Amino acid sequence: MAWQKVELAVIAAYEEMKLIPLGPHLTIEKNWSENPIDLEWWKKRDVEIHHDLNAFLDERLRFLPDYLHKYVHKNITSYDTEEPAFHRMLLSATECVNVYYDSLIDVMIRQANTYRYTIMMARTHGQEAELQSFGARILTWIVDLRQAYSGVELAQRNLHYCKLSGAIGKYGDMNPEIERLSLSILGFEPFHGATQIIPRTLQVPLAQSLMNLAMVIDKIGNDIRLSARSGRPLMQEPFGKKQKGSSAMPQKKNPIRTEQLEGMARMAKGFCDMIVGGIRTWEERSIEQSSVERIAWPDLFHVLCQALSVTRNVMDNLKVYPDNMLEEVYLARGVYASSAVKEFFKSRLEISELNYEDVYRIVQLACFNVFEPSADRLEIRNYRPSSMRMAEIQLSSLSALQQPKVISIKDFLPAANLRITDALDVCQEEVERYNRFLSSIFQDEKNLTAWQQIFSPSFLLRNEDLLFFKILPSVNE
Amino acid sequence: MAWQKVELAVIAAYEEMKLIPLGPHLTIEKNWSENPIDLEWWKKRDVEIHHDLNAFLDERLRFLPDYLHKYVHKNITSYDTEEPAFHRMLLSATECVNVYYDSLIDVMIRQANTYRYTIMMARTHGQEAELQSFGARILTWIVDLRQAYSGVELAQRNLHYCKLSGAIGKYGDMNPEIERLSLSILGFEPFHGATQIIPRTLQVPLAQSLMNLAMVIDKIGNDIRLSARSGRPLMQEPFGKKQKGSSAMPQKKNPIRTEQLEGMARMAKGFCDMIVGGIRTWEERSIEQSSVERIAWPDLFHVLCQALSVTRNVMDNLKVYPDNMLEEVYLARGVYASSAVKEFFKSRLEISELNYEDVYRIVQLACFNVFEPSADRLEIRNYRPSSMRMAEIQLSSLSALQQPKVISIKDFLPAANLRITDALDVCQEEVERYNRFLSSIFQDEKNLTAWQQIFSPSFLLRNEDLLFFKILPSVNE
Amino acid sequence: MAWQKVELAVIAAYEEMKLIPLGPHLTIEKNWSENPIDLEWWKKRDVEIHHDLNAFLDERLRFLPDYLHKYVHKNITSYDTEEPAFHRMLLSATECVNVYYDSLIDVMIRQANTYRYTIMMARTHGQEAELQSFGARILTWIVDLRQAYSGVELAQRNLHYCKLSGAIGKYGDMNPEIERLSLSILGFEPFHGATQIIPRTLQVPLAQSLMNLAMVIDKIGNDIRLSARSGRPLMQEPFGKKQKGSSAMPQKKNPIRTEQLEGMARMAKGFCDMIVGGIRTWEERSIEQSSVERIAWPDLFHVLCQALSVTRNVMDNLKVYPDNMLEEVYLARGVYASSAVKEFFKSRLEISELNYEDVYRIVQLACFNVFEPSADRLEIRNYRPSSMRMAEIQLSSLSALQQPKVISIKDFLPAANLRITDALDVCQEEVERYNRFLSSIFQDEKNLTAWQQIFSPSFLLRNEDLLFFKILPSVNE
Amino acid sequence: MAWQKVELAVIAAYEEMKLIPLGPHLTIEKNWSENPIDLEWWKKRDVEIHHDLNAFLDERLRFLPDYLHKYVHKNITSYDTEEPAFHRMLLSATECVNVYYDSLIDVMIRQANTYRYTIMMARTHGQEAELQSFGARILTWIVDLRQAYSGVELAQRNLHYCKLSGAIGKYGDMNPEIERLSLSILGFEPFHGATQIIPRTLQVPLAQSLMNLAMVIDKIGNDIRLSARSGRPLMQEPFGKKQKGSSAMPQKKNPIRTEQLEGMARMAKGFCDMIVGGIRTWEERSIEQSSVERIAWPDLFHVLCQALSVTRNVMDNLKVYPDNMLEEVYLARGVYASSAVKEFFKSRLEISELNYEDVYRIVQLACFNVFEPSADRLEIRNYRPSSMRMAEIQLSSLSALQQPKVISIKDFLPAANLRITDALDVCQEEVERYNRFLSSIFQDEKNLTAWQQIFSPSFLLRNEDLLFFKILPSVNE
Secondary structure (H helix, E strand, O other), X not given: XXXXXXXXXXXXXHHHOOXXXXXXXXXXXXXXXXXXXXHHHHHHHHXXXXXXXXXXXXXXXXXXXXXXXXXXXXXXXXXXXXXXXXXXXXXXXXXXHHHHXXXXXXXXXXXXXXXXXXXXXXXXXXXXXXXEEHHHHHHHHHHHHHHHHHHHHHHHHHOOEEXXXXXXXXXXXXXXXXHHHHHHHHOOEEOOOOOOXXXXXXXXXXXXXXXXXXXXXXXXXXXXXXXXXXXXXXXXXXXXXXXXXXXXXXXXXXXXXXXXXXXXXXXXXXHHHHHHHHHOOOOOOOOHHHHHHHHHHHHHHHHHHHHHHHHHHHHHOOEEOHHHHHHHHHHOOOHHHHHHHHHHHHOOOOOOOOOHHHHHHHHHHXXXXXXOOOHHHHHHHHOOOOOHHXXXXXXHHHXXXXXXXXXXXXXXXXXXXXXXXXXXXXXXXXXXXXXXXXXXXXXXXXXXXXXXXXXXXXXXXXOHHHHHHHHOHHHXX | OHHHHHHXXXXXXXXXXXXXXXXXXXXXXXXXXXXXXXXXXXXHHHHHHOOHHHHHHHHHHOOOOHHHHOOXXXXXXXXXXXXXHHHHHHHHHHHHXXXXXXXXXXXXXXXXXXXXXXXXXXXXXXXXXXXXXXXXHHHHHHHHHHHHHHHHHHHHHHOOEEOOOOOOOOOOOOOHHHHHHHHHHHOOEEOOOOOOOOOHHHXXXXXXXXXXXXXXXXXXXXXXXXXXXXXXXXXXXXXXXXXXXXXXXXXXXXOHHHHHHHHHHHHHHHHHHHHHHHHOOOOOOOOHHHHHHHHHHHHHHHHHHHHHHHHHHHHHOOEEOHHHHXXXXXXXXXXXXXXXXXXXXXXXXXXXXXOHHHHHHHHHHHHHHHOOOOHHHHHHHHOOOOOHHHHHHHHHHHHHOOOOOOOOHHHHOOOOOOOOOOOOOOOHHHHHHHHHHHHHHHHOHHHHHHHHHOOOHHHHOOOHHHHHHHHOHHHOO | OHHHHHHHHHHHHHHHOOOXXXXXXXXXXXXXXXXXXOHHHHHHHHHHHOOHHHHHHHHHHOOOOHHHXXXXXXXXXXXXXXXXXXXXXXXXXXXXXXXXXHHHHHHHHHXXXXXXXXXXXXXXXXXXXXXXXXXXXXXHHHHHHHHHHHHHHHHHHHOOEEOOOOOOOOOOOOOHHHHHHHHHHHOOEEOOOOOOOOOHHHOHHHHHHHHHHHHHHHHHHHHHHHHOOOOOOOEEOOOOOOOOOOXXXXXXXXXXXXXXXXXXXXXXXXXXXXXXXXXXOOOOOOOHHHHHHHHHHHHHHHHHHHHHHHHHHHHHOOEEOHHHHHHHHHHOOOHHHHHHHHHHHHOOOOOOOOOHHHHHHHHHHHHHHHOOOOHHHHHHHHOOOOOHHHHHHHHHHHHHOOOOXXXXXXXXXXXXXXXXOOOOOOOHHHHHHHHHHHHHHHHOHHHHHHHHHOOOHHHHOOOHHHHHHHHOHHHHO | OHHHHHHHHHHHHHXXXXXXXXXXXXXXXXXXXXXXXXXXXXXHHHHHHOOHHHHHHHHHHOOOOHHHHOOOOOOOOHHHHHHHXXXXXXXXXXXXXXXXXXXXXXXXXXXXXXXOOOEEEEEEOOEEEEEEEHHHHHHHHHHHHHHHHHHHHHHHHHOOEEOOOOOOOOOOOXXXXXXXXXXXXXXXXXXXXXOOOOXXXXXXXXXXXXXXXXXXXXXXXXXHHHHOOOOOOOEEOOOOOXXXXXXXXXXXXXXXXXXHHHHHHHHHHHHHHHHHHHHOOOOOOOOHHHHHHHXXXXXXXXXXXXXXXXXXXXXXXXXXXXXXXXXXXXXXXXXXXXXXXXXXXXXXXXXXXXXXXXXXXXXXXXXXXXXXXXXXXXXXXXXXXXXXXHHHHHHHHHHHOOOOXXXXXXXXXXXXXXXXXXXXXXXXXXXXXXXXXXXXXHHOHHHHHHHHHOOOHHHHOOOHHHHHHHHOHHHHO
């Protein structure tokens, strides 16, 4: 029992300072360890006197001869007992978080290395952007977790300070040296300037950094959910062999674990908000923060450990579909290289009358062109059926369509065959100017060789090694 | 078990519509009522298939002959079962709140009437303002509670709608008439346009209005705490005869109950915030809201019922000190009538060269004058001791001071003895002009009589009756 | 100027009650309308006296002859002027919201009808579930908006009450009849039981319901973003012909509008939270809520109107790709009918030894079977390249793969060719039993005909008409 | 313009690495500094292309000859430009906060020293507890501010990292060495593992620690408000000589500044919450955080600087009334020494049959006894008038009461005159036992001398020096 430890430490400190005779500390410790706390008695007493710590002391004093009573809780106030016990509990709980966190990071690192060369589309705004390896995406998750966790570590340091400075923190009857010694026995240093309690500014950053950690987990869970959308899922959380996805729809594999991560982050935010309010207590303290802290702190730790554990489990058993990732790449028609393409053209502008802006528009136009649907498909796209019957015909037409040929801008641009499109504000004359430019570039064999090069993953991802080396140095040296 | 009721209602609806033969409903109901749910079996099954409702159904089906299986959970999805059960629970919990609320309001009304003529200072900005009865302050608490509670009642109405419209809410295999009938058996009307779940916009207002109620309680608790500050407490929450206020300071009567009300409101806010996030679920639903709702809703109701119950207890046994209230009034030196005083002078301005602004400054000056400390006291006020020794002398001097005579502006102003003060920007000449004005006014005996009148509580509180009549009509007719 | 109107209404009320002579009201109104407020003068005065309303009165009194001064602000306190003006502003702002809201709903209804027969996959948990029309999804958005907006309308009603009951709300020098008349001139009824201010419980529900509306908009925006993910986008927000998606990647069409909706909801939540805190003001009021409300209310309205307007614009010009929607349906291989399939088998169980649970597993197995990749593809799926070179080979292999034949469970199940799979816990013997059951069912021609039927959209969506009729009655009768 | 600086730094880096010829950097810098940004042009362009950074580049390129265009924004993406500029702004704003903070702390330290020997009652739960100096209370404010501010300093360190790693943060076309050099020119180090943007986990702790600082300020403001309650105010915020407290009540000195501090903290919390949500952005980023951050960050800084500045002003000009503080001490009747009194008795228990618990009850009883009202006053206290007339009589009776003699427990306990009271569960027999104990103690002259001692401030506050020395070492050595 944490309170008992604090009471004993204070008695030991008095003895060490020779302010009381040697002896009571050991006797009391012995008596108490032989007589564990009677919770029923304690609760009953608390109902009577409405003061949990006084009730606790009354319970404990039952097991001591009268002459020892005066050494117990000597010159201190309830919160001199409670605060060190509380900080001790926060530190223990944080160590639990640390265990879950370390275990998650280990799995993350393993998976980052496993998928170091598994290629996928990166997405910004939900839109396909450039190429990356899945391992490199996991790296961004790892650094985000680390960043959030570094806040937990910083916040933890505050908790190595505590107080034993009496009812208003001014050491009324308390010898500051007794505070120093007692806290030192308990592993703390004194915080000077407390009121009856430690200022909550020492504790709140821990709640906030735990919440931030929960939000990073939420972000990771959300990314997995976004990649797990059926049709062409890139990855899925594990699904038990006997698991049922839905009572109505047997085909479902619902990402319930990663969805719950969002719920857990929302709860962590709620619990954190409750705790933050404690900073604003009246004068030398009032007790509104206490009722909140007794609920919100344990629940916050609980939800966070659960979130870390679920994430670890999901990451450990993540089902990854590289074929679908690559299919996405293949169907992206080379536009992931658009940035390199732009630079390719910019460095060859001298020979033409075109400018920087033209290059942008050429690449944009090519990207739009290669995704233009066939006439058949366009007809389906533009059709709005006015009855269910017509809708069924539309569905049949679509099902009957041939899969279109997939043309990459890698092949499309050298053909110098840009064409106008409704989607962009470009006129025929400009397009012709662009095509002339393209023709002139690609007549040069040297250019064509260089061109091939810029679409290859080994070129596009050439700098990912640096990230692995910087972020996972031990395994990537 | 709420889920079971829903399943049975659906079967009954099918029978009523003659879509299945008559009979299964009664047989199943009988079997199930004879075989209560085996929670252990259910939980074990849930661990296996990761789907609580499917596990529940598997457990229930154990007690039915095979030929009845097809009638159970027919054409519906898990949330067709869960949502009506959930709304039913929200409604029950709200009824609990209602009981606590009614009981609190009853006590409040009783106390408002008890203190209908107990006079106290009203305070704005924590500063003494005008006179009021304590009963009238309780009226302001009552209307605030009522206003918040009316939100609960409005929000409750949303919960009389529910859904049984299948996996995506489009009645895939579900006959809308079956929905209507089943819901009607359960006491609901169909909500058209649900997805797999009822839109959380139907539920969120309940959480918000419960939180608002918690915040009104917090406001009331805070007002009591402000009045309970020792020195000259106006009221105090009940304090048990064996209660201990502090382990270190036996003199303490801590307002722990009203302080906890602040903590409870903070928790209610946290739980409400968790629930609100559920509005934003993906497409036809994802499950992140579910984990949150299972924790936040019960905890929100729990904390609110506790807050209502504590407040009721505090109000019921509130210790009120009318002597201290009146002492505050007495020591306020009549400034509580300043508004009436101002009007008194404004209506007598014609005979002078003074204006509206001058009247304001006259009253302000008088109020400042009557509170000016004696020279002795001023000396103590302005002294900043430079050692503890000097501080002790300062304390002795103060203790030795005679209590100053209490002069009300009621007597002060007719004496026409305004004087300049450092605290206001007013010059000697102005003061003399003001005093001339006062002299001329108070030479008139009629004015003096009218003047006496405006300081009496029966004049100042003459309109409170209206409030009692409007707010508590039944008892004040 | 709203304050001026309130001051004038009070004077008019005094005249009407014949408590002052007839006349001042008109004279003052004339003088003031001829002399607009000098903002500079006012501000300067405010800096001097630190009281905005008193400074305002000083400014206004400059334009009145002395004899009229006494009629202005007679017996009332600052907040008697400010609260009606404030409620007036809240009501006006809410009317603005109403205009934006109506306009959005109009567009929504138009689009719901446009896409009444445009078929798409519904998604729960981000996973393909059953079929729906896009119009029907829009219906779920409409009812969610309506539900949230109904909260705004309810909350608005509170604002038709106001107060003119003096410095502490007890009608010190104020005649309650004057309050009634003045408020009636301004369009309000008196709220009995105010303190210096109207209890914030009357205003907070408006902030909360506005926030709820913002969250529904966020939900809609999020749904659009989820459907706009590139690869096979189902819809996209409008993209200008000259718009640039990204400075680096010209191919990008970023859904910046719908993304901003999430940001706006987050802001609305923040502003609402600020306002909610105002419920808890000290005693007869303190002023901490005022500074907050002056910022948070206008910003909340502003962000909400902007969110409504952006959503309207997005919905109005939404690019919809029915071909991609249908392709998703086609590629879903009939699993969207799984619920109907399950019922189909359940109603034909009598002839076999199988039970409810077996039917679930048959359908689950068929759904998993039809999505099993080819051996070639499986090889790619299971390969984890260990270098970039190998990754490039993997990509080439994938690009070279033939598109697999798309087999629907509609054709797969009658073939009675279920096979075991690693993903489910099912043994060869069970599978054979299942296949025997399927064979026996589908030998019956009648069954086969019924079977074909249950996959057709007109069957699966047969109940959507009801939703259109219930939700959009006027246009669907 | 911050963006321009980043663009120039990148060009300089390219030159330094000799990847482009020497020269462009200086030429471009010259052209741009000669041609300031045309905001109108920029805005117009932004409306057209919906991309603020691209519009900015278009504006800037106008002033460069075509041949230089290719060096601008080379291989980088918008957020490579925006993130360093953003971190630069956050750092500058934090430096502003630092200036306000330092200035506030200076004033706080000065006032702590000024009031080092000004004695007042400490309050826990709003109840008078033990003695302290007002200086020592200010110390607790100082350490709370410092603690919160230390969080700001820690959070600031995160902002010395930034990114220039391209559209998805994987250095697609960006040379990592160019990132390192450009950032170094701008004063940053690279953050490895960014996506398109820096993870918001680097920025969020700054928002949180700023909010924490605002909450400490709120706590201080609240403490001042609690001490400023009229009747016997201990301190008040400055009140201008021409200031008006209320339009209706000229006597009012409203603590509007400290009240606004609460409002500002509430706003800071709202803005912080908006920012926190940004952690959860989609995949390699989406843009919902951007719209939020552009509003919430500046507003958060603004509100915080304002709060610090107001607090500084209030503290600098705080009106302190030591006479009222001492009167409170005097009227507290020695109970502030109860803890020392308890220890006094506990160390003299041996000679008696009493125990620890008895001592507690003796002191509690004495404290209750000395505050018992006179019979006259008790009569007033227990009277509940049933009409206004009776209320006026009650007020007159109270006004006519003699001030009771103030008896301290210092004199009361030696008289051994404890008596039973309704408020505590104690019987006559016990009281007599207690009185016998007291008599025996105080017969001993030595005890009486020791007794006198424990009530003196120099004894009770003997340990405050330590706090001044530890917390303000430089001035207290």
